[in-house]
Amino acid sequence: MSIKLGTRGSPLSLAQTSWVLDELKNTNPSLTFEIEKITTKGDTDTRPLFAMEQKGIFEKEIDRAVSEKQVDFAVHSMKDVPSDLDSSLTIACVPKRESVNDVLITNDGFSLDSIPSGSTVGSSSLRRAVQISRKRPDLNVKPIRGNIETRINKVTEKKIDGIVLAKAGISRLGVDTKHSLLSKDEFLPSPGQGALAIICRSDDSKTIEMLKKIEDKNSRIEVEAERSLSEHIDSGCRFPVGAYASVKSDSLILKVGVYSMDGKKSILIEENGTIDNPFELGKKIGNELKSQGVSEIASNWREKLEEWNKQ
Numbered sequence: 001m002s003i004k005l006g007t008r009g010s011p012l013s014l015a016q017t018s019w020v021l022d023e024l025k026n027t028n029p030s031l032t033f034e035i036e037k038i039t040t041k042g043d044t045d046t047r048p049l050f051a052m053e054q055k056g057i058f059e060k061e062i063d064r065a066v067s068e069k070q071v072d073f074a075v076h077s078m079k080d081v082p083s084d085l086d087s088s089l090t091i092a093c094v095p096k097r098e099s100v101n102d103v104l105i106t107n108d109g110f111s112l113d114s115i116p117s118g119s120t121v122g123s124s125s126l127r128r129a130v131q132i133s134r135k136r137p138d139l140n141v142k143p144i145r146g147n148i149e150t151r152i153n154k155v156t157e158k159k160i161d162g163i164v165l166a167k168a169g170i171s172r173l174g175v176d177t178k179h180s181l182l183s184k185d186e187f188l189p190s191p192g193q194g195a196l197a198i199i200c201r202s203d204d205s206k207t208i209e210m211l212k213k214i215e216d217k218n219s220r221i222e223v224e225a226e227r228s229l230s231e232h233i234d235s236g237c238r239f240p241v242g243a244y245a246s247v248k249s250d251s252l253i254l255k256v257g258v259y260s261m262d263g264k265k266s267i268l269i270e271e272n273g274t275i276d277n278p279f280e281l282g283k284k285i286g287n288e289l290k291s292q293g294v295s296e297i298a299s300n301w302r303e304k305l306e307e308w309n310k311q
């Protein structure tokens with residue numbers, strides 16, 4: 001009998017699903033798989049992402065299909081999976097992570113340093129918008145929605161001068177476009193960026209065993225540290241938090257940046273931990289952020305957000 005997997009219908013989700021299926025077929029050659037496309041709120045609601053209240057807008061319906069046994073597992077972008085995943089589900093597998101970096105896409109291959117003053121740059125996330133404005137206050141930053149191709153077309157059609165996207169997204173789609181890689185140290189990515197989360201039912205040991213065959217240990221460790229941090233400051237897609245962890249032999253480094261909506265205030269922390277306890281490192285930095293006043297920085301971001309979305 002075929003194993004069913006659920007996915008959004010976006011080109012990126014389908015590309016991610018196809019990649020995972022290829023990996024699973026290589027490690028489980030006797031199995032057959034069936035793809036079921038599921039439309040999510042994030043796919044149909046065209047408001048700017050941070051105008052929406054609900055976290056997990058890209059995958060709640062898919063997770064329900066897994067819980068209700070409509071499908072056996074689902075492939076998500078890790079950064080779209082809220083930290084409070086339903087207890088009936090588990091992130092059974094974190095395959096090898098793609099680049100965590102963001103990229104600036106323009107028609108002329110400008111970097112964030114060289115793009116002309118007064119240019120308009122589109123961003124789908126507050127984290128990106130705030131960091132663009134901090135580095136280049138002379139640029140106009142606008143909210144942008146739509147899938148990756150739609151956003152890139154706005155640049156090629158000269159409707160906007162540049163957009164900032166995740167390198168992982170254009171890599172997985174095989175998009176050949178002029179872009180400038182943004183340093184992950186100067187332009188902190190979203191927690192979990194570049195990683196995939198393959199989820200299934202927590203009690204489905206057979207599916208878990210099958211999925212585990214394509215797990216990447218270091219990617220799991222890095223994502224666990226980043227998600228632990230998010231849990232401790234309840235970030236999510238809408239609150240401007242940048243973070244990435246990296247495994248260096250037995251040590252684990254976690255770097256975090258939290259920004260006020262106007263970009264004027266920030267807290268930047270970098271700590272070392274061990275690969276044996278990534279959760280502890282995320283919790284430690286989360287607590288350090290709280291002691292350094294993250295709640296003040298986070299205050300009034302909803303009101304500021306409304307102003308920004310009215311542009």
Ligand SMILES: NCc1[nH]cc(CCC(=O)O)c1CC(=O)O
Pocket residue numbers: 058077078079080148164165166167168169192193194195196
């Ligand atoms: N919801 C946006 C989203 N979710 C996952 C990716 C691709 C990058 C990744 O896997 O983190 C993107 C596009 C982007 O951020 O540019």
